[in-house]
Amino acid sequence: MIEAWQRIFPGEEAVGRDLLARWSEPHRRYHTLQHLSLMLGVIDAHAGLADDADAVRLAAWFHDAVYEVFxxxxxxRSAELALTALGSLGFAPERAAEVARLVRLTAGHAVEPGDRNGALLADADLAILAGDPPDYARYAAAVREEYAAVPDEVFRPGRAAILRKLADLPELFRVVPARTEWSARARVNLEAEIATLLGAP
Structure with missing residues (x-):
């Protein structure tokens, strides 16, 4: 994946490899290179929907670069890392600030009207929700593995509450052309997981 990084920063390896190492940390189960790769694929496929596609790509690279489960x-912290790393690479300060803003946005995926960069990043980050059932099942299992230290009686209602908030959003996806189809698939996946979480003994 270093090639994807070098499409933005040709010849630069140190920061890119540091990010790859972060995304490969052994405690990660869902927030991994596979998640990053999926996001970059969505962004690349719909780059024309953003005002600054490279800022969105960089926000994907940095958005979970610092990841501690609890x-x-x-x-x-990921946003601060982005500012420091991009500054060291001579990236324009105003664009680095935009990357940091986008990274912070992923905390709750609240996108203001007209925020094309934020909308594409949020759609890419949530794209797994619209995956085929087997892919979604792997995602749900990976999330559970990341929270293995949390007992079932705590994890299940907590996870169900998070999923319910997502399922109840008026818009799950904002700019991808297939957003209606994606939203429909995502709601089916979310409702199925919620039912499993709350119906299990």
Whole structure:
């Protein structure tokens, strides 16, 4: 995947390889290179929907670069990492600030009207929700593995509440052309997982 990084920063390896190492940390089960690759694929396929596609790509690279399962400030720390790393590469400060803003946005996926960069990043980050049932099942299982330290009686209702908030959003996807189809598939997946979580003994 270093080639994808070097399409933005030709010849640069140090920061790119640091990010790859972060995404490959052994405690990760869902927030892995596979998730990053899926996001970049969505962004590349719909780059014309963004005002600054490379800023969106960089936000994908950095958005879970700092990931500790129970930490409340992963996005904030990832945004600071982006500012520092991009500054070291001579990236324009205003564009680096935009990358950091986008990274912070992934904490809750709240996208303001007209925010084309944020909308594409949010759609890419949530794309797994619209996956085929086997892909979604692998995603759900990976999330459970990341929270293996949490007992079932705590995890199930907590996870179900998070999924319910997503399922109840008026818009799950905002700009991808297939957003209606994606939203329909995602709601089926979410409702199925919620039923499993709350129906299990």
């Amino acid at each position: 930490a409340p400030d992963n996005e904030a």
